[in-house]
Amino acid sequence: MTNSFGEFENAKLFFLTGTNMTEAHPVASYFVKQAVKKGAILIVADPRKHDLAKKADIFAQIKVGTDVAFLNGIMYVLIEEDLYDKAYVQANCTNFEEMKASILHYPPERAAEISGVAVETIRKIAHTLASVKPGMLCYTLGLTEHTCGVNNVMSVANLQMLLGNVGVENGGVNPLRGQNNVQGACDMGALPGTFVGYQSVANPESIAKFAQAWGMGPAGTSPYSLNPKIGITMPEMLAGLPDRKIRGFFIVGENLANSEPNIAHVEHQLSSAEFLVVCDIFPTETTRFAHVILPSAAWSESEGTYTNSERRVSRVRKIKQAPGLAMPGWWIAKEIARRMGREWESNSAQEIWDNEVSKLGPAYAGIKYARLENDGLQWPCTTLDPQGASYLGTKFLHKGGKFARGQGLFKGIEWTPPAEVEDKEYPFVLSTGRRLYHYHTRTQTGRSGLDQMLSEETADISQADASCLGIAAGEYIQVSSRRGSVRVKARITDQVPQGLVWMAFHFRESNANWLTNNVFDPLTKTAEYKACAVKIEKI
Amino acid sequence: MSNTIIIDGQEIAFDLPGKSGNKTVLQIARENGFYIPTLCYHQRTGPASMCRVCVVEVEGMRALQTSCSLVPANGMKVHTATPRVLDARKVVVNLLLANGNHECLSCEVNGDCELQDAAYHLGIETPTFLIKETQPRDNSAAFILYDPGKCIQCGRCVAGCNDQVVNEVLDFGYRGDKTKVICDNDLPMGLSSCVQCGECVQLCPVGALIDKKGMGIARRWETRKVRTTCPYCGVGCQLELHVKGEQIIRVTGVEGAKPNDGHLCVKGRYGYDFIYSKDRLTSPLIREGDGFREASWDEALTLIATKFKQIKDESGADALAGVSCSRSINEDSYYMQRLYREVLGTNNIDNCARV
Numbered sequence: 001m002t003n004s005f006g007e008f009e010n011a012k013l014f015f016l017t018g019t020n021m022t023e024a025h026p027v028a029s030y031f032v033k034q035a036v037k038k039g040a041i042l043i044v045a046d047p048r049k050h051d052l053a054k055k056a057d058i059f060a061q062i063k064v065g066t067d068v069a070f071l072n073g074i075m076y077v078l079i080e081e082d083l084y085d086k087a088y089v090q091a092n093c094t095n096f097e098e099m100k101a102s103i104l105h106y107p108p109e110r111a112a113e114i115s116g117v118a119v120e121t122i123r124k125i126a127h128t129l130a131s132v133k134p135g136m137l138c139y140t141l142g143l144t145e146h147t148c149g150v151n152n153v154m155s156v157a158n159l160q161m162l163l164g165n166v167g168v169e170n171g172g173v174n175p176l177r178g179q180n181n182v183q184g185a186c187d188m189g190a191l192p193g194t195f196v197g198y199q200s201v202a203n204p205e206s207i208a209k210f211a212q213a214w215g216m217g218p219a220g221t222s223p224y225s226l227n228p229k230i231g232i233t234m235p236e237m238l239a240g241l242p243d244r245k246i247r248g249f250f251i252v253g254e255n256l257a258n259s260e261p262n263i264a265h266v267e268h269q270l271s272s273a274e275f276l277v278v279c280d281i282f283p284t285e286t287t288r289f290a291h292v293i294l295p296s297a298a299w300s301e302s303e304g305t306y307t308n309s310e311r312r313v314s315r316v317r318k319i320k321q322a323p324g325l326a327m328p329g330w331w332i333a334k335e336i337a338r339r340m341g342r343e344w345e346s347n348s349a350q351e352i353w354d355n356e357v358s359k360l361g362p363a364y365a366g367i368k369y370a371r372l373e374n375d376g377l378q379w380p381c382t383t384l385d386p387q388g389a390s391y392l393g394t395k396f397l398h399k400g401g402k403f404a405r406g407q408g409l410f411k412g413i414e415w416t417p418p419a420e421v422e423d424k425e426y427p428f429v430l431s432t433g434r435r436l437y438h439y440h441t442r443t444q445t446g447r448s449g450l451d452q453m454l455s456e457e458t459a460d461i462s463q464a465d466a467s468c469l470g471i472a473a474g475e476y477i478q479v480s481s482r483r484g485s486v487r488v489k490a491r492i493t494d495q496v497p498q499g500l501v502w503m504a505f506h507f508r509e510s511n512a513n514w515l516t517n518n519v520f521d522p523l524t525k526t527a528e529y530k531a532c533a534v535k536i537e538k539i
Numbered sequence: 540m541s542n543t544i545i546i547d548g549q550e551i552a553f554d555l556p557g558k559s560g561n562k563t564v565l566q567i568a569r570e571n572g573f574y575i576p577t578l579c580y581h582q583r584t585g586p587a588s589m590c591r592v593c594v595v596e597v598e599g600m601r602a603l604q605t606s607c608s609l610v611p612a613n614g615m616k617v618h619t620a621t622p623r624v625l626d627a628r629k630v631v632v633n634l635l636l637a638n639g640n641h642e643c644l645s646c647e648v649n650g651d652c653e654l655q656d657a658a659y660h661l662g663i664e665t666p667t668f669l670i671k672e673t674q675p676r677d678n679s680a681a682f683i684l685y686d687p688g689k690c691i692q693c694g695r696c697v698a699g700c701n702d703q704v705v706n707e708v709l710d711f712g713y714r715g716d717k718t719k720v721i722c723d724n725d726l727p728m729g730l731s732s733c734v735q736c737g738e739c740v741q742l743c744p745v746g747a748l749i750d751k752k753g754m755g756i757a758r759r760w761e762t763r764k765v766r767t768t769c770p771y772c773g774v775g776c777q778l779e780l781h782v783k784g785e786q787i788i789r790v791t792g793v794e795g796a797k798p799n800d801g802h803l804c805v806k807g808r809y810g811y812d813f814i815y816s817k818d819r820l821t822s823p824l825i826r827e828g829d830g831f832r833e834a835s836w837d838e839a840l841t842l843i844a845t846k847f848k849q850i851k852d853e854s855g856a857d858a859l860a861g862v863s864c865s866r867s868i869n870e871d872s873y874y875m876q877r878l879y880r881e882v883l884g885t886n887n888i889d890n891c892a893r894v
Binding site (some may be wrong): 003191244248254260299376450453 | 605682702736752814820824831839842845848862866876893
């Protein structure tokens with residue numbers, strides 16, 4: 001997030017797109033609802049009329065996978081009617097003309113035709129965004145889990161820059177991160193292209209810096225050297241298993257056999273692995289394929305830190321011993337390194353942070369464990385000097401329209417449909433996500449009593465479709481795609497429009513991922529969980 | 540120009556409302572160490588002026604004033620503990636005690652109850668009035684027990700549900716002495732639209748709303764509080780774990796903390812016992828035939844190191860790949876990427892950012 005949760009309270013306007021905070025980020029939704037009670041304007045764009053959509057001043061029920069066209073339509077109105085922030089754009093942004101050329105392909109009439117949102121609604125959203133400033137834009141996986149995920153994100157960035165809403169308090173582009181420490185895992189360099197702190201693995205200066213920090217000596221002087229070739233992403237790793245391009249695969253804490261799209265395909269990939277190591281806190285559907293399983297310490301069993309969506313580094317504390325022989329993940333990595341000839345000095349989470357992360361990642365230079373009592377710190381926090389500008393952390397990024405790369409870069413974006421759209425044989429669109437009472441594949445919530453609140457998956461469908469097909473609420477139905485088929489209970493709800501089926505992936509048997517399409521955004525390799533074609537049959 | 544208020548003879552400077560202040564007499568008094576009991580007032584739900592246990596005497600004002608809603612004025616003279624004030628509070632607390640089933644011996648919040656505290660400070664040893672008949676408990680919900688017999692109708696839960704988490708389930712129902720807190724149109728909580736976020740439990744000053752998971756396993760004074768971060772979504776709520784030995788008894792949101800200011804959801808508040816599950820992996824396991832056999836760390840790690848080295852020698856470092864965990868701590872991910880880059884020699888390291 002460019003901005004912070006603390007700003008929700010005083011926000012004047014929210015534009016929420018592809019985010020169902022009520023279920024996926026409940027506490028964030030409380031702050032939105034509190035602000036709306038105090039008079040903040042709420043605009044929601046989503047294929048489902050979820051709880052926040054019901055509270056919205058303007059709700060745009062867009063068709064799945066049409067975000068770019070819809071957003072371009074809004075920007076068309078802003079440009080056509082001269083409602084955008086010209087001073088901000090001129091001073092802080094670049095490439096406006098190229099973007100404008102693309103946007104001119106999307107007059108509201110065309111945007112309406114593609115997205116299913118009425119022309120008047122598109123105009124009204126544009127007018128409201130232009131008249132109430134600043135506005136906070138928030139999104140979640142509804143934007144990113146598409147083959148055009150990157151384009152969707154670029155489009156909301158275009159919109160917020162066009163409105164002059166980036167670099168101001170109560171504004172910004174705010175992706176709510178799904179997992180407790182997905183922000184942190186990325187920050188720490190668990191990505192194929194960057195060391196800790198987003199320093200490129202292909203940059204010779206970074207390579208030299210890390211080689212020295214890790215005591216590897218100049219290239220060629222030891223058998224260990226840093227590889228300048230950018231690595232591959234997780235879906236590419238899985239794809240490399242059957243033909244042995246990837247021969248050794250180490251999965252920590254992920255239940256890929258349930259969470260990746262097209263389970264049958266993923267299980268084929270995992271089962272063909274030559275040497276698979278899985279480290280987890282429970283046996284899962286994924287550990288079945290392992291050659292070695294390692295027991296890990298869980299939350300509350302080791303000291304450490306998480307970094308939340310708003311870049312806040314907070315402490316996690318140990319209150320109990322891990323069961324049996326289970327050990328923290330950092331210890332496991334250190335012990336493998338030792339057995340491969342590398343001794344690492346840091347021997348606790350605090351030593352790792354204070355002596356390595358904080359020294360090697362400039363954004364964390366001012367963050368030390370001693371400073372993380374109470375509310376933690378939001379990076380960038382680049383200095384330990386109390387007089388330094390970011391000593392107390394950074395509440396919002398790009399202050400005054402000053403972007404990390406210099407000027408904010410507009411991008412002309414063209415809309416592309418999902419890889420698989422509905423047709424005669426598979427006439428429904430399936431979209432997926434999370435429900436309030438469970439987390440991902442239920443390894444944690446399924447063992448904490450939350451099954452009492454929700455004990456099985458449902459396929460959420462509209463009353464209109466249920467009536468058409470003669471399906472009663474609670475009846476078991478068959479939902480099938482080109483990849484698989486599940487038997488699942490029908491849930492009839494006014495959240496879902498006609499033509500849409502909505503499911504989650506919390507339960508094994510009726511997991512939406514038996515159906516989802518294993519196609520990916522070309523840049524980020526994020527799968528298109530949000531759109532594929534299915535059919536529904538009575539059993 | 541600073542303004543002063545005189546509380547029990549002590550001069551205290553304060554900011555006029557509308558400037559940095561907007562503080563009530565109650566807040567100023569508490570910040571300066573004066574004890575004034577409150578039952579309906581909570582820092583998050585604000586003044587309700589319902590329970591009247593926070594009354595004070597103000598010179599020049601005829602009636603006793605509820606300090607939670609009293610706006611300070613320059614030169615105001617406030618008395619927090621005159622006989623008149625204490626008598627009024629005693630009547631209030633006695634009536635509340637009479638109006639329900641407040642037996643402390645078996646109450647979950649014994650030792651952590653604001654009504655009990657008020658009675659203690661007012662020297663009420665035995666309630667003055669007769670106890671009314673008890674009302675049945677509502678045990679229908681998964682995680683929250685509602686005991687209307689202990690409810691003092693302070694309204695915090697109603698304010699929390701409607702104005703804080705804005706789930707709009709709880710309200711006052713019925714009239715007069717039949718008044719009670721209800722879910723939806725007086726449905727049992729477990730059948731209502733309540734999502735069990737537990738906000739009401741955290742705000743309840745007495746034992747009327749209770750976390751069921753912690754019942755009967757620890758008195759309040761037996762637990763220690765440990766601040767930590769929630770293991771679920773990316774909001775990063777700050778939790779207070781109430782721990783006895785190695786057992787979490789209950790979880791509350793840290794009041795005043797960023798980012799959640801005391802709020803939690805159903806997963807953060809009640810989704811913690813997976814760490815105690817009997818299903819936990821407790822030993823390294825090595826595949827043997829169709830199953831697995833237990834192994835020592837040394838054997839398992841040596842096998843991994845040997846195999847990784849062999850693959851690297853035969854096929855190059857890029858034949859190795861790893862996925863770090865975006866649920867576990869930063870330090871785990873840092874060491875994991877270091878292992879791949881420094882030791883194995885590949886950038887084939889990723890995390891589950893794409894789910």
